Amino acid sequence: MEMDILSSAFLSALLVIVLIDLVLAGDNALVIGLVARHLPKDTQRKVIFWGTFAAVAVRAVMAIGVVWLLKIPGFLVVGGLALIWIARKLLDPQEGGGDHKVAAAQTLGGAIRTVVIADAVMGIDNVLAIGGAAHGSMLLIVLGLLISVPIIVWGSQLVIRLVERWPAVVLLGGAVLAWTAYGMIVQEPLFKSWLAAHPTAKPILVTVIFAIALAPWYSVHLQPKHKPLVVLLPGLLLWLLAFEAAEDVWHLEVDYLEANSMRDYAIQAARWFGWLPIALMYLAWRGRSAPVAAEQTAAK
């Protein structure tokens, strides 16, 4: 789907892609340096050249693959869920596993192979996010790739300095990733007609997505006694969403205005209060495991 270049939709999508390229830029240049550190100087230059070329080529191939994959029914949801996880990983480095160790290569072939694999692993989330934000526009995908190349090759220090000067850029990136994830999930052809028939599901879905994706941010500002909300809030929203889905699957009446039998009232009671015992069990389990976790932390 090609958009008008000067339209606000195109400019918005371009802004999203620039932001994604900045916040999801990987340390490709640093990895190439680490892999080639024990090689002779002339071999290092070859590794740098071919490693950079491979990074760009791998991204281009992955972009074509992602565009093709996202056309398959079901993959927009998978991509959206992956973006939620990527947003969490962006806001909380520990969740993404943190730093990865790269072994120094002994040969040119080994170095290039390591660099290509590292490029593929680091670039997949960037390419997936761009694929989701481009809304099928090949121009935007190409622009996204073209913007990411100079960042990979020359812009490492610039990105680091940008984040140090304005850390809010990363938070904004997380919010935009969550927004893109929502856009992908609701565009899924398998769910489009169901979502059109259940308009209340969309606000619940977007709140769940933001609650999960931005949890590393807002949980820091919660007092310890309020931390369970990070799990309870999305859990409650998923509970309500499940009842919306159950309406079609098991032909239940979930609209309280339409309830007219004991079965319908029981379903309403389960819908609005059934989550309470589960929440209490979770709080009880959390209360029991918190002293054990504190002891383990003190022992370390």
Add this chain to the structure above:
Amino acid sequence: MLLAHYARKNPVRDTSRSGQLFVACVVVMMLLSIFSETWELATLEAEFLASDITLEFLGSLGLRHWSLLELILAAGGLAIVLSAMATVGVLLLKAMTPTDRRRPDKVPIETPRTS
């Protein structure tokens, strides 16, 4: 590893209050645009909702048709308005709160004694 994680600052902990307020406003605007879509559809079905002035105002904004760029700009404006309101509120509160009696520069108000 992401380049953003090489920065010395942790974005979750080290972002300034104004930065966090701006991003929070962006999130609120994003959620409002989705919610307004549901409200618009709900007012078509339920007449009693159409009389709610808040819903009518939100529906008239047509937030569901705003692009992300417009939402971000609106969030910036909202953040500025909220900051200004907070600043004015703090100044008003300070002005209306009497100074501590024990401060050395506090001017005592003497009332004339009637004999």
